[in-house]
Amino acid sequence: MSEACTHDCSTCGASCAHRSKPEDFLAAPNPGAHIKKVIAVMSGKGGVGKSTVTSLLAVAMRRAGFRVGILDADITGPSIPRMFGLYGRPAANEQGIEPVRSANDIAIISLNLFAENDTDPVVWRGPVIASAVTQFWTDVVWGDIDYLFVDLPPGTGDVPLTVFQSLPIDGIVVVTSPQDLVSMIVAKAVNMATLMNVPVLGVVENFNRFRCPDCGSIHNIFGESRVAETAGEWGLPLLGSLPIDPALAQAADSGLLEETAETVELAPAVTTLKKLMEA
Ligand code: ADP
Numbered sequence: 001m002s003e004a005c006t007h008d009c010s011t012c013g014a015s016c017a018h019r020s021k022p023e024d025f026l027a028a029p030n031p032g033a034h035i036k037k038v039i040a041v042m043s044g045k046g047g048v049g050k051s052t053v054t055s056l057l058a059v060a061m062r063r064a065g066f067r068v069g070i071l072d073a074d075i076t077g078p079s080i081p082r083m084f085g086l087y088g089r090p091a092a093n094e095q096g097i098e099p100v101r102s103a104n105d106i107a108i109i110s111l112n113l114f115a116e117n118d119t120d121p122v123v124w125r126g127p128v129i130a131s132a133v134t135q136f137w138t139d140v141v142w143g144d145i146d147y148l149f150v151d152l153p154p155g156t157g158d159v160p161l162t163v164f165q166s167l168p169i170d171g172i173v174v175v176t177s178p179q180d181l182v183s184m185i186v187a188k189a190v191n192m193a194t195l196m197n198v199p200v201l202g203v204v205e206n207f208n209r210f211r212c213p214d215c216g217s218i219h220n221i222f223g224e225s226r227v228a229e230t231a232g233e234w235g236l237p238l239l240g241s242l243p244i245d246p247a248l249a250q251a252a253d254s255g256l257l258e259e260t261a262e263t264v265e266l267a268p269a270v271t272t273l274k275k276l277m278e279a
Helices: 050-063 126-138 158-166 182-196 227-233 246-253 264-278
Strands: 033-043 068-072 107-109 143-151 171-176 200-205 238-241
Touching: 033 050, 033 158, 033 182, 033 264, 050 068, 050 143, 050 171, 050 246, 050 264, 068 126, 126 158, 143 264, 158 182, 171 182, 182 200, 182 227, 200 227, 200 264, 227 238, 238 264
Parallel strands: 033 143, 033 171, 068 107, 068 143, 171 200, 200 238
Antiparallel strands: none
16 A cells, blocks of 8 residues: 555555555445345346346246345336336425335336336436436335345446446346347347346346237247257256237337236246345
């Protein structure tokens, strides 16, 4: 340690014994938050159903009897409240901001809940967005939560980096569609996870097939899926495989996802998340 040391390692490149470890970047949770496991949900690009899968994972774990929350970190494309039919403003108490609660008591916080209209765009620069996400951790009175799902924006930019540095992430779930560049997406997620020292729990495949509602025949619209194979090559389990389901899209768009969510395909995810709690 030099004599000029300010004890602020973020402004100093010296490699000394006093250098703070990466975990020193962790933000302290709100005193009114007691969260056991934090699960980040990632995707390579937008539109693959990451927010839908985040919501379905939350619903599945809630149905399994756990206390669940969703932190919507997809600040510029926040869709979680709409899927649960939530439009009310979060209340505040002397400890901080209270999450809004879904019909089945899933605690949810999203920038959309603070907007005048949920169609208002968020026109903010990266650092401001990243600090809003951190505030969802430090300022929200989450209460007792077994699993907090963090819906990350697509890709590996500013916000995912802030989330991995500031929140104690216990595991990552990667969402991909069959036509996505699956091996590249999974490789990027695994490499980021390794850099951040967080385990990837597995992969959820979305839009994997279409069942004709008239004749019941199955169509692999995007060709034969290689998601399970690619996940296997990285030693990752397939945590679920969701078909293209117009009823699901309809339910999500009309705020009824929780009531109509078909969670059977996410059974391996539920098992994996339960094991994480026992570990
Ligand atoms: P992302 O978070 O990756 O941008 P979303 O979860 O917002 O994607 O989903 C994009 C759109 O696709 C939404 O309108 C959603 O309702 C729809 N969608 C997602 N998954 C499915 C599915 N399995 N079947 C039908 N529609 C889906």
